[in-house]
Amino acid sequence: MSRTLTPIYAANLASDVYDVKSVITRDDFLDDYKSDMEIKSANLPSGITGGYIFNKPHVIGMFSAGKGKYKGQAFVAIKGTASLYDALTDLNAGVHSSHTGFQVHQGFYYALNSILQELRQFVSGLKGVSVIHCVGHSLGGAIATLAADWIKANSAISTVKLYAFGSPRVGLESFAAKCTSRLVANNVYRVYHRTDPVPMVPTWPFYHVPTNTGYLVDSPASIKPWEYHLMKHYMRSAKSAGSWEGMASHCPIKHMDSAIEHWLQPDGVVSFAASTLEILNAALIYVIKKVINLSGIAIVVGGGTTLTLLDRMAMYMAKAANASKDLSIWVYHLVKKMAALIGIKIKGGMDFTASFIRQVFMSLHRKISEVVWRIGQEVG
Amino acid sequence: MRYTIILTLSLILFSGAKAMSILGIGKTCVFSAVKVRLINNGLPMKNAQVIRRWEWNSLQEDKTITDENGYFEFPAVFEKSLARILPIELVIAQGLYVVEGDEEKKIWSNSKREPEENAEFNGKTFELTCEITNEMKTYRDFGSRMRTLCTWED
Numbered sequence: 001m002s003r004t005l006t007p008i009y010a011a012n013l014a015s016d017v018y019d020v021k022s023v024i025t026r027d028d029f030l031d032d033y034k035s036d037m038e039i040k041s042a043n044l045p046s047g048i049t050g051g052y053i054f055n056k057p058h059v060i061g062m063f064s065a066g067k068g069k070y071k072g073q074a075f076v077a078i079k080g081t082a083s084l085y086d087a088l089t090d091l092n093a094g095v096h097s098s099h100t101g102f103q104v105h106q107g108f109y110y111a112l113n114s115i116l117q118e119l120r121q122f123v124s125g126l127k128g129v130s131v132i133h134c135v136g137h138s139l140g141g142a143i144a145t146l147a148a149d150w151i152k153a154n155s156a157i158s159t160v161k162l163y164a165f166g167s168p169r170v171g172l173e174s175f176a177a178k179c180t181s182r183l184v185a186n187n188v189y190r191v192y193h194r195t196d197p198v199p200m201v202p203t204w205p206f207y208h209v210p211t212n213t214g215y216l217v218d219s220p221a222s223i224k225p226w227e228y229h230l231m232k233h234y235m236r237s238a239k240s241a242g243s244w245e246g247m248a249s250h251c252p253i254k255h256m257d258s259a260i261e262h263w264l265q266p267d268g269v270v271s272f273a274a275s276t277l278e279i280l281n282a283a284l285i286y287v288i289k290k291v292i293n294l295s296g297i298a299i300v301v302g303g304g305t306t307l308t309l310l311d312r313m314a315m316y317m318a319k320a321a322n323a324s325k326d327l328s329i330w331v332y333h334l335v336k337k338m339a340a341l342i343g344i345k346i347k348g349g350m351d352f353t354a355s356f357i358r359q360v361f362m363s364l365h366r367k368i369s370e371v372v373w374r375i376g377q378e379v380g
Numbered sequence: 381m382r383y384t385i386i387l388t389l390s391l392i393l394f395s396g397a398k399a400m401s402i403l404g405i406g407k408t409c410v411f412s413a414v415k416v417r418l419i420n421n422g423l424p425m426k427n428a429q430v431i432r433r434w435e436w437n438s439l440q441e442d443k444t445i446t447d448e449n450g451y452f453e454f455p456a457v458f459e460k461s462l463a464r465i466l467p468i469e470l471v472i473a474q475g476l477y478v479v480e481g482d483e484e485k486k487i488w489s490n491s492k493r494e495p496e497e498n499a500e501f502n503g504k505t506f507e508l509t510c511e512i513t514n515e516m517k518t519y520r521d522f523g524s525r526m527r528t529l530c531t532w533e534d
Contacts, residue, residue: 015469016491019473021473022434022439022440022471024433024434024473025473025475025490025491028518028527029517029526031518032525080468080469138468138469230469230470231493232493232494232523303507308460
């Protein structure tokens with residue numbers, strides 16, 4: 001009895017769970033999976049995935065105990081962004097302390113929160129189950145990640161496996177690291193196409209789970225920016241790979257500190273290619289860690305103020321730049337490099353205010369968004 | 381941070397929307413034109429009521445009656461939605477039902493994932509023969525998941 005879903009089974013389930021939303025196709029879904037799932041006892045959770053912009057309860061996934069060859073296992077399948085209400089969640093960004101105590105994307109937090117009571121009831125009612133498979137695509141992958149993390153932290157289920165296709169980044173580094181260690185990296189099957197823009201957002205300081213691996217599948221350029229975000233391509237990739245071994249597991253490029261420092265140095269090359277996103281992300285994290293480690297300044301998020309994470313980041317960067325020479329040089333290099341990427345030349349001796357740093361960050365994000373869109377034509 | 385993400389995605393969306401308007405992809409076929417022959421044990425089902433339903437933005441339906449030879453047809457239906465310019469999976473639930481007495485019998489359903497007309501059968505016209513006594517089966521031959529008792533020519 002296999003305790004891991006095959007790529008094609010996981011991809012089909014991530015795609016098919018979209019069909020639970022409509023009364024026209026819901027019965028078909030249940031009929032197709034009746035030999036693998038205790039379909040009569042399956043829960044169809046109604047959730048709110050419109051965050052606080054528009055709230056509209058509707059069915060967003062399916063929980064079921066397994067049967068037949070999946071006896072002793074269970075499924076949590078969450079559908080992705082399939083309507084305007086769902087899509088709004090993706091724009092509803094901000095951070096919130098997760099149900100396991102770490103900072104995550106606010107929209108994803110509220111989406112999980114809306115089904116948590118049903119998830120809790122489902123998990124507590126499971127008998128003789130040692131493996132739960134959490135599956136999802138896009139936003140569904142993000143909610144499945146939070147669900148997997150919550151189940152592992154709050155139940156005696158020994159193994160929780162996560163299968164996420166084209167998922168955006170879910171939480172900050174502390175969440176990603178904790179979730180990765182909680183689930184164990186080899187229980188996480190995060191599949192993403194090279195030209196799928198959704199896994200590229202939110203950008204820093206959000207991280208993927210697992211933090212150091214992923215099933216990166218090459219995909220060609222497309223005139224439609226998010227063509228390779230669609231499930232039909234993930235299903236094709238899964239079918240063609242046949243097995244997880246067949247689906248090449250690539251580590252995201254890990255930049256050495258020396259390479260980051262070289263890139264940050266004034267004589268480092270500045271170009272705005274797709275790969276710049278990766279080194280820039282690494283450089284930001286490198287400098288932010290220096291700020292935190294050397295200054296003891298914590299980047300606190302949440303709380304009762306209206307400051308965004310970006311505001312705080314800019315504030316602390318400016319504070320750090322003025323606090324110590326060791327730090328100011330790296331903040332200076334970073335801001336100068338970011339400014340260079342958006343075509344602003346910084347002269348020596350210039351003071352960095354929080355407002356200036358924020359403006360540079362914002363302008364760079366604007367440029368990044370253009371690159372993310374262009375990536376579909378540049379890579380492949 | 382919220383503004384950053386909104387800005388990032390808004391620009392992506394703007395770029396996508398621009399590309400779509402150039403290509404005229406904003407219009408979405410929620411149900412292609414249908415031509416079906418309905419039979420019961422090989423005999424045409426005359427004057428049978430047929431319901432077509434679909435759900436994208438909302439649940440919709442139209443109805444028709446089979447002719448003397450068991451044939452019925454529906455025209456293609458198109459809808460538009462802002463959702464089409466967002467990076468989301470297009471999911472249109474589709475169903476064909478035959479009314480038998482007080483009951484509706486589903487004879488065909490599909491999860492349409494492509495905006496183009498005739499995407500249900502990968503570009504081929506939607507022409508079926510439906511023997512009402514057949515068992516429903518699931519097909520994945522055309523990318524999306526289709527469940528039907530009907531048959532079609534390869």
